[in-house]
Amino acid sequence: MRKPVKNSLIVAGVVCLLAAAVTAGLLIWRNPFADRPECTVPGLPGTGAEAAASPTVELTVAQLHHASTINAVGLSRGIPERGRIIAVATAYQESSLRNRADGDRDSVGLFQQRPSQGWGTTQEILDPVYSAGKFYDALLEVDDWAQLPLTEAAQKVQQSAFPDAYAKWEPQATTLVRALSGADPLELGCRAGGHRPTAVAPDRPAPAGTEDATPQLTAALAAADAELGGLTVREVTDEGRSATVAVSVPDLAADPAGRSLAALAVAHGTDLSITDVAVDRQLWTDFDWRTADQPIEPGVVRLTVAP
Template identity: 55%
Template sequence: MCARTVTGVRKPIIWSVAAVVLIGVVVAGVVLAVHAFNSGTVAAGPECTVPSDAPASTSTAAATPVDTYPQAVQLQNASTINAVGMSRGLPQRARIIALATAYQESGLRNLPSGDRDSLGLFQQRPSQGWGTKTQIMDPVYAAGKFYDALVQVKGWQRMSLTKAAQAVQYSGFPAAYAKWEGQAATLAAALGGDAELRLSCIAGAQAPTADAPVRKALAGTGSAPTAIKTVLAAAQAELGGLKVVSVQGSTAVLSVSVPGVSAAQAGRALAAWAVAHSTGFAVTDVSVEAQEWTDHVWQAAPTTRPAGQVSITTS
């Protein structure tokens, strides 16, 4: 991997080797046999499901969304990338480009190594000015640096995904990004709160093993149990705009605002984020508007919450 500096931003040339491409192909949509929660049985099927019925971007060369079946760790990383983009007020197209790029570079996994000194979700290189190893291994930082570079590309909004991603990454195999556009469109729409929520992960999904960075506690959670305090700190660091309405035991009710979207969409985005992080942060219940996610399925909530308000419960 090499790099050059353009308009003050260092951009890596990613000479992807066959192994890196193979990782992306194998991990996306993989179907695993996983142990069912609190039982000795084995449940066959995908860890998470993200239906493609949410509307996708109509920007240049946008691919048709497809049902997506990520592992829990992939969905968690995807939700982080998407949330960082939303927190900056970036449009869905930017988030699709970032998600497709991470699909290709790392299979949506926070890899500790890669070609030369490449690492992380976007395989960024410390030696090329992307940051320290510790910084790049922080998904929030890595996503932010990708968006920093993308928005400096003149006309990126009108480019095909391949051209936009290549303008940031300078890959040796630029055409490879395009094959992930359908999955990325599905994730960006579902995680962005564009429609009624249907994404979910099964009981017994394998929790991410990478250490989560310590985040600053959200104001109003000082006396809350550690589990709920931790997940809310992460949500604030990634999506932002959270305010505590109430905390009772392991349940927190929050309001959320996100730049450029309605209160209703912001609430659904936070709820989608919480479900996507449920495996890693022991989230058991999420409620938004007239929907409630409990026992790993969405159903009608007993009461309807105001737009932009979300309830999150941890075990």
């Protein structure tokens, strides 16, 4: 009578061991691909409805990098805040703010745009500046887009099979757009050791005044100029590693324009090896914000890259 019980216990033990092994295997397999928050973008303080509409957002370096690009392209074109929130929320839903080289059928990129539907070539769409610009082009053609609920405006552009999915990302998109568009003070940031985006960015033309800059600084300024535009390089110092840059952004005063460039630089810091960003009364260094020893004039930012 004991033998069946003993065998059952053995079988149960083997099953438990196998389950544990499978679980461990899955954890090991998933670990390199897990999305761990690497960046924090504070929302509005408090616990009321206003705070719920703009919560603190935690995301990866790649996600913040791409959100900042989408927002910067919108700023460069004078797109109102509402349009930039719609764009970031749409990319959140379509690609989780990743520049994906695959998707449903021939969909690619941040907005999962399809070459077969006239959005451009695959290579063009995989350029975040291009794809964001094409999204804004289509959004501006929607009648009364600014008065529509976010999900309706996004759906008229995307023609998605899940038309109600965009709205859930509106709070996160609101936080990101406001933090990236001249917030005072600047608080967004990423921790040290974050993972660089893996998508290959196109080469960008260097703005004037970068002849004495290192290749790394030139790349950082070229990226900022391609996304936000309006850069004027005033001075390059520190053996070509630092640049003092003035920036002009449509519909923004000098103060928020400078902070928008500074926020873009911090969001791209990991990818472009930016180590220090000084703007207004703030200095971002060692992956944290502090009060600057000496304020900088409105609309001017000082960027420093790693050697």
